[in-house]
Amino acid sequence: MSLKHKLIEQFDPNGVSSFPSIFGLPFDEETADLIIIPVPWEVTVSYSSGTADGPEAILNASAQVDLYESDIHDAWKMGIYMLPIPTDLADRSSSFRILARNYINWLESGSPAEESERFAAVPEIINNASKEMNDWVYEQARKYREKGKLVALVGGDHSTPLGLIKALAEEHTSFGILQIDAHADLRKAYENFEYSHASISYNALKLPQISKLVQVGIRDFCQAEAITAKENNRITTFYDKDIKENLYEGKAWKVICDDIVDQLPNDVYVTIDIDGLDPKLCPNTGTPVAGGFEMEQVMYLMKQVVKSGKKIIGFDLVEVAPGPEGDEWDGNVGARILYRMSNLLGASQGKLNLK
8 A cells, every 4th residue: 555545544534634734634745746836935026015925824724625626526635735835935035025125116216316326236136036036946846847746836926936837838848828817917027127026927928838828807907018918919818897898798607718718728827816806805915906706707717627628737826915913814715726726737637537
C-alpha cells in the first residue's frame, strides 16, 4: 500500500481535521497531485495594500471549506498541498513596497523636480526585485512540473503568476489565457514598473506561446487598453457592461459562457483576480470596482470550460486580501474558489471525474 493510499484510508473527510495544511488535508508535496505556490508579494500595488497576506488568509480560512463536491466524486483524494509561505519573500515585499509606495506618491503629486534625483533609480530597483520574484516562481513551478505535479499559484498581487505562465510556456507550444478580472491589465510598465500588477496581461502576451487572451468581466480600464484590446487579434474581451446588458435583455448565462469558451484554444491557463467578483465577496481587495460576478457564475464558466473538452493546464488566484483585525471573509471566499478550481483542474487533467 502506497503512503498516499494509507493517508487516504486514515483520513476522515467528514470530521474535524487536525492537519494545519490547506483545507486540513493530510497530503504533502510528495503525496499531493497538485502543488500550490504561495506568493506573498504586493510591491507594485497602486491603491490599497494587503494582498501579500492573501496566502495566509486563504490558508487560515480553508479549514472552513467542506471537502464534498456533489459533481466530483471523492475530489479531495487527488491531494492538494500548499507549500510553506516564504517569509523571506514576504519580508522583501514589505521592504520594497515602502520604496514603491513613496515613488507612487511622488508621481501622484506631480513628480516635483526637487525630488527627481531621490526617485530616479526607484523603477530599476523595483524592476530588479520583481524579476527576482518572477524567477523564484518560475523555478518553483519548473521543480514541481518536472516531478509530474499539477501546479497552481496563490498571490499576492496580479504580477505574481508570470513565472508560472513562463514555466508552462516551455511545455506548451500554444495555449490561451482565460482572465477573470475587473481590470484589463494591459498597461505597459504602469507607473514605470515593468512588472506592475496592472501589466500582467501585457507581459504575458510577450510570450509567443500565448495564442489567445480571453478577458471576462473587465469594467475599469483606460483608453489605451481599450485600443489594445480592439486592435490585437490575440485578445477577445467580454466587458462587464456588455455581459450585464445581455443578461438584462434575456440572454442566458449558459449561452454567454458558450460564447466565451468558443474563443478559447484547446489548452487554457486560468488567471482569476478576485476583484472580478462583486466587491461584496472581496471588500478588502486592493482595487475593488463596483459590478462584477457572483462566485457561482465564475465557477459555472470554469465548469463549462472543462465540460467542453478543453484542458486547463494551470491557474492562479490573486489579489485576495484579509480584512482589518483578522476578518476572514475575503480569505473564506478565496479558499472556496481555490478548492473548486483545484478540483476542476484535476477533472480537466483526467485525475478526477466531473459529472
